Amino acid sequence: MRKKIESISQETIRRIALYLRSIRKLSRQNLTIISSSQISNHLSVTPDQFRKDLSYFGSLGKPGVGYKVEPLVKHLEKILGVDSERRIILVGVGKLGSALLAYPGFLSFNFRFVAAFDNDAEKIGKVIQGIKIQDISKMRKKILHFDVDLAILAVPAESAQSVAEKLVECGIRGILNFAPVNLNLPQDVYVLDVDMGTELMVLSYFSRRVLL
Template sequence: MKGIGIPATTIERLPLYYRSLQKLDKQDVEVISSKKLGERLGIPSTQVRKDLSYYGEFGRRGVGYEVSVLIKQLEKILGLNTNWDLALVGAGNLGHALLDYHGFRKLGLNVNYVFDQDQEKIGEDFNGVEIKDVEKMEEIIKEEEIKIAIIAVPAEAAQEVADRLVAAGVKAIWNFAPVYLQLPEDVKLKNEDLSIGLVGLTYHLSDYWSDK
């Protein structure tokens, strides 16, 4: 299976390498060392080399990595050499903000399907995408063979939505609902709890640490 034996932290760093290399390519940088790449991201050069070594030998000792070549390799590893159609469930404020983010399309990630249960929203143009009735979700996902979905619904509805997405053939879910989802092992889940992220910041500013 893809990714077996590769640390989750390594996989999470790959998009950071990719984004940094894209910026370097726009600056016409042709070659970069692991040290310089690591410095841009606050990562030791040894970690950069170790992360990339899981996928092959891309650099040359004493020279570094060819930026354009490594970009193409990372695109293949990350699946960005293919255009992906995504389904977004939830046409509220958060869903609108996600659909308004143009960075997805630059990566070949196209949110072309939006579903909601609010009858007043169905049929409306949602940043260029027509909002469809959530009751038609399974039918459309199966017909269009959509494999990636974003959940941006209230917590109480998230598990049911996830179950329906999985039953329709979705294999990867990006969950913004503040709730733990139970999914089959073959379905990849990425949770994005915004409140937890903020609490992680307040932890460092708490009175507990200021008294130490």
């Protein structure tokens, strides 16, 4: 079982997250039971793919009956580690960082910003979305105080590596990296890059292909 879980790909987990998003929406419409085909109508996956993805974690569905919505939502939340509040911090409060602090999609999945840091004296002390921007030198204390293990990194490319190293020293184990650089960090730290330039290039490639 252990080995199986470790070999699960990012793509599978991304789909699991999309299932959660989608099934939560359905649950708000007071559906109590859903079928794989209802899910697959909502997303661009086949019912088989949905069943297969869930089967990695022990399926909850019954053939011909479907899935009970509430237990399924809880199950998916637990898989993803968002069944209770996850505290996160932001480092780098520029235009993108400020937008991320205000992004409603985090809180709706139980992620809560507890602190934000920058090294710009003009920004320090300001409050954005109820979060006071603090000097980057106070990071360690706050990370320990709030018991945070996930950080969002939105600093300029030049400083990303050194700031990321500081985060790791402070105990951070997962970094969502918006800086367009490949971070070089210890193996036990998980880095997920969100590079908008890269995504646009991927879009550029495939949007041409569909025209061929």
